[in-house]
Amino acid sequence: MFLFEKKMFVVGIDIGGTFIKIGVFQADNLQLVQKFVLNTTQFKTFESLALEVQEILIHYQDLQGIGIGAPNGNYFDGTIKFAPNLSWQGQIPVVQIFRKFFTNAHIVLNNDANAAALGEMLFGKAKGLKHFMQITLGTGVGGGIIVNGKLLYGFDGNAGEIGHTIYEPDGRQCNCGKKGCLEMYASARGLVMTTKELLMIRKTPSMLKNLPEIDAFVISTAAANGDPIALEAFEITAKILAKQLSDCAAILAPSKIFVSGGLSKAGTVLFEPLNKYFQHFLLSIHKNIISIEQSGLPDDNAGILGAVALVVKK
Amino acid sequence: MFLFEKKMFVVGIDIGGTFIKIGVFQADNLQLVQKFVLNTTQFKTFESLALEVQEILIHYQDLQGIGIGAPNGNYFDGTIKFAPNLSWQGQIPVVQIFRKFFTNAHIVLNNDANAAALGEMLFGKAKGLKHFMQITLGTGVGGGIIVNGKLLYGFDGNAGEIGHTIYEPDGRQCNCGKKGCLEMYASARGLVMTTKELLMIRKTPSMLKNLPEIDAFVISTAAANGDPIALEAFEITAKILAKQLSDCAAILAPSKIFVSGGLSKAGTVLFEPLNKYFQHFLLSIHKNIISIEQSGLPDDNAGILGAVALVVKK
Numbered sequence: 110m111f112l113f114e115k116k117m118f119v120v121g122i123d124i125g126g127t128f129i130k131i132g133v134f135q136a137d138n139l140q141l142v143q144k145f146v147l148n149t150t151q152f153k154t155f156e157s158l159a160l161e162v163q164e165i166l167i168h169y170q171d172l173q174g175i176g177i178g179a180p181n182g183n184y185f186d187g188t189i190k191f192a193p194n195l196s197w198q199g200q201i202p203v204v205q206i207f208r209k210f211f212t213n214a215h216i217v218l219n220n221d222a223n224a225a226a227l228g229e230m231l232f233g234k235a236k237g238l239k240h241f242m243q244i245t246l247g248t249g250v251g252g253g254i255i256v257n258g259k260l261l262y263g264f265d266g267n268a269g270e271i272g273h274t275i276y277e278p279d280g281r282q283c284n285c286g287k288k289g290c291l292e293m294y295a296s297a298r299g300l301v302m303t304t305k306e307l308l309m310i311r312k313t314p315s316m317l318k319n320l321p322e323i324d325a326f327v328i329s330t331a332a333a334n335g336d337p338i339a340l341e342a343f344e345i346t347a348k349i350l351a352k353q354l355s356d357c358a359a360i361l362a363p364s365k366i367f368v369s370g371g372l373s374k375a376g377t378v379l380f381e382p383l384n385k386y387f388q389h390f391l392l393s394i395h396k397n398i399i400s401i402e403q404s405g406l407p408d409d410n411a412g413i414l415g416a417v418a419l420v421v422k423k
Numbered sequence: 424m425f426l427f428e429k430k431m432f433v434v435g436i437d438i439g440g441t442f443i444k445i446g447v448f449q450a451d452n453l454q455l456v457q458k459f460v461l462n463t464t465q466f467k468t469f470e471s472l473a474l475e476v477q478e479i480l481i482h483y484q485d486l487q488g489i490g491i492g493a494p495n496g497n498y499f500d501g502t503i504k505f506a507p508n509l510s511w512q513g514q515i516p517v518v519q520i521f522r523k524f525f526t527n528a529h530i531v532l533n534n535d536a537n538a539a540a541l542g543e544m545l546f547g548k549a550k551g552l553k554h555f556m557q558i559t560l561g562t563g564v565g566g567g568i569i570v571n572g573k574l575l576y577g578f579d580g581n582a583g584e585i586g587h588t589i590y591e592p593d594g595r596q597c598n599c600g601k602k603g604c605l606e607m608y609a610s611a612r613g614l615v616m617t618t619k620e621l622l623m624i625r626k627t628p629s630m631l632k633n634l635p636e637i638d639a640f641v642i643s644t645a646a647a648n649g650d651p652i653a654l655e656a657f658e659i660t661a662k663i664l665a666k667q668l669s670d671c672a673a674i675l676a677p678s679k680i681f682v683s684g685g686l687s688k689a690g691t692v693l694f695e696p697l698n699k700y701f702q703h704f705l706l707s708i709h710k711n712i713i714s715i716e717q718s719g720l721p722d723d724n725a726g727i728l729g730a731v732a733l734v735v736k737k
Contacts, residue, residue, distance in 0.1 A: 239578065240577050240578040252674070254674070256570055256575060259571075261675070263675055264676055264677065265676055265678075265708070265709075265712075266676070267706070267708055267709070268674065268676035269674065269676075270673040270674065270706060271673065273673045274669075274674065275666055275669065275670060278704070285706060285707065286707050287704070352589055352592055355589065356588035356667075356670060359584040359585065359588050360566070360583065360674060360675070361575070361577055361582055362576070362577020362580070362582035362583075363578065390589060392587050392599060393599065393600050395579075395581070398579075
């Protein structure tokens with residue numbers, strides 16, 4: 110009883126290519142107590158990051174658990190095998206390294222999309238849902254699948270790779286080595302590529318034509334302001350994503366699909382065409398029954414809420 | 424104890440568009456005791472079929488269970504909602520009707536692909552596997568998905584509809600109302616359509632050119648004899664199926680994919696290009712690890728073995 114009372118805090122760590130966010134939560138009611146943001150690139154090694162986290166959390170003795178969400182994080186072996194968007198090379202034994210610095214805490218690693226799915230179930234719109242999908246649209250496209258109220262891992266922990274389903278065989282070259290992966294069309298990068306292609310072939314006037322460089326945020330803003338090229342780029346992106354998600358719906362029969370990540374903040378310009386095409390591509394038994402919704406997690410804390418959900422017991 | 428000893432038999436019923444196969448098995452060792460084959464079209468109503476089954480099984484008192492595999496059979500509500508390849512119209516309350524005729528038996532309905540997956544696990548090559556997929560290639564294309572050793576149903580019992588994932592948006596019109604479904608390319612019907620298209624556009628000599636009508640069996644035989652058009656049709660069919668199955672692999676991470684059903688009997692002319700393209704389309708982490716194999720269930724009894732697996736307790 111004494112031991113339990115001491116372990117009053119749980120931690121969620123969201124590792125991204127640019128920032129590492131650390132949230133400390135009260136274990137009993139899951140209220141966020143404190144939050145830290147670090148620059149990913151300042152850490153030359155993963156050990157130096159773990160050391161920094163130990164120093165930051167020095168006042169929180171005897172943590173109950175630490176959940177870590179990271180691109181390509183593997184729950185089964187506790188390592189990040191190969192993450193193109195992180196600077197650390199090779200296979201990183203994340204859980205093993207953290208165990209050295211936090212000897213008494215329960216430490217769990219998972220990929221960011223799986224963490225987001227658990228976060229959606231604990232804090233967001235998926236409370237009580239037994240079958241749903243979480244899609245993260247950011248630099249890449251990730252997927253977390255909940256079946257019978259639990260994450261679907263597959264035989265090796267690598268299930269949910271919706272971003273690497275193939276939209277177009279022999280299409281755009283993906284970082285993963287394959288061609289035509291969904292990720293190359295429906296991620297922030299994919300949206301930018303599609304927009305640049307449109308800017309070259311369309312004669313339509315567009316506020317994007319005068320810019321030296323464009324990114325997903327600029328395209329979203331332009332689309333929200335009615336720019337025809339930006340709107341067309343979102344229409345194309347949404348149609349491609351809708352087609353792949355309708356395949357997931359046929360395979361998995363999820364009751365809902367939630368979308369989180371940077372690109373999901375585009376709002377209506379994404380979700381309106383996305384749901385239109387999704388309904389079009391769905392099986393008749395699922396039309397107007399399965400829907401795609403924006404994640405219910407607050408933008409700023411979505412990552413740490415997902416990460417902490419990894420170590421919360423129901 | 425006495426009651427249990429009396430219930431010595433379990434029954435598997437495989438309902439197809441042409442034949443209904445009924446297998447009686449010993450409950451203790453699952454040995455096939457007797458088998459019956461009926462013509463599907465001779466039964467104007469489903470009640471008349473249930474009555475016939477009752478008469479056939481009159482000597483097997485107090486059956487332990489009856490498993491029924493049928494196209495579009497829904498495990499959740501025990502009905503066949505809409506099966507384009509069966510002559511009975513509307514929604515058929517299969518379990519409810521069978522309960523009237525077999526008051527003491529445990530009766531379970533499921534779709535044929537789910538039954539095949541359970542059959543593969545109990546009698547075939549999937550013994551001990553926790554994550555795998557079963558694909559049935561026949562008049563249609565069905566899928567049964569095993570996750571953590573159990574069938575994946577989704578929120579409404581309709582998961583596994585790999586045949587209705589979309590290979591080509593705006594492609595061939597499918598019976599389900601959608602366009603470009605995998606079923607229209609990788610089923611026996613799909614193979615025939617592809618072959619007919621090739622026969623029209625290719626000048627290559629082919630033994631198929633002189634035939635008044637062709638079916639999947641004729642094409643398989645021609646391919647096995649080296650006919651270039653038949654081989655090309657299998658190559659195209661295999662590539663399409665491989666692409667869709669690689670998407671399933673990215674989503675589900677199954678350790679294996681088994682293929683059963685009429686078209687799977689084509690053997691090497693199907694499986695050789697199928698595995699070649701499948702490995703090509705797989706994520707690098709899965710290459711040469713996940714494979715596609717012919718089902719281990721004996722052709723003639725695959726349906727009844729799957730059906731009886733529905734009522735066998737582990």
